[in-house]
Amino acid sequence: MSPPRVDLATLPTPLTRMHRLEAALQTGPLYVKRDDLTGFGVAGNKARPLEYLMGAAIESGADVLVAAGSPSSNFCAAAALAAATVGLDCDLLFPGTPPEPASMNVELARAAGARLLFGVVKTREQLDDAVLDHANALRAAGRRPYPLPRGGATPVGAIGYVYAARELTEQCDHAGVQVATVVVATGSGGTQAGLVAGQVGFGLRWQLVGASVSRPTQPLADQILRKSQDCAAILALDPPGNGNVDLRDCRGAGFGLATRDDHVSGRLALRHEGLLLDDYYGAKAMTLFRSLLADGASTPAVFWHTGGVAAALTALTQGAS
Ligand SMILES: Cc1ncc(COP(=O)(O)O)c(C=O)c1O
Structure with missing residues (x-):
């Protein structure tokens, strides 16, 4: 039985190649999953x-x-x-x-x-x-x-990203792309919990890495694992285990406080790909994306854009970014 749902988002969101960012970072194929374009208000992910x-x-x-x-x-x-x-x-x-x-x-x-x-x-x-x-x-x-x-961030809310994980894989299969690495911004952990449940439940093989932007990683990783397991149970999917949650500490100076590197990330994304990243989530996740690639992360790699348009525009107009 499928869980009750109302129609809000415009799906699937685009998966787009980032040729100019690839050239700037000198990497293999890079893609962006455009969940900034979910089309309901400026809700993003x-x-x-x-x-x-x-x-x-x-x-x-x-x-x-x-x-x-x-x-x-x-x-x-x-x-x-x-x-x-x-x-x-x-x-x-x-x-x-x-x-x-x-x-x-x-x-x-x-x-x-x-x-x-x-x-x-x-x-x-x-x-x-x-x-x-x-x-x-x-x-x-x-x-x-x-x-x-x-x-x-409840197991019910995480269901949205279980199906998003499958959506990404279907798009990659269609385009003949074998994704190796996926990076996503993580705050409360609901998004990552859903992606983890989808990855394990549907047997998807990419490495998913979360950028923790506001909370200490160990307790949050434990919560993400529990929520992904409860979410998998709702959908009768195989449960994720301990090794399935990869969460990195990207808090830097604190929630919403961009480091010099985060500013570089925001500018690179905007000027090379026309992507608007906020200082709370997107810029910090892009910094992780860049640093994983610099350390040799396998490509093709996907940056999962989670939105944050309102905060990004606020920062631009208030001169914070
Ligand atoms: C723009 C943006 N990106 C990422 C996240 C993180 O998502 P989650 O809270 O599901 O970890 C949020 C959370 O509010 C967000 O607003």
């Missing part, structure tokens, strides 16, 4: 999980989505838009006070009709518990909440 999360929310009879993140959160904006399009209310929890200057993602969520609750907690790390507390308060008031952890 969050469109795929939200299809299954919204499907599950509706099936559970929910009337309000509860989500949380930092003010830069692409996921919060995407969740607010998704909730609006399926007729759910949406409460979003943010730490601290409203950002100054305004964040494009916060304003997008507001425009989508979400209720924005600032200052519920002090730090990002406290948000997942706060979501559960808020959901309990809503339940006590007679509402039917569907609570989500940061990034929507």
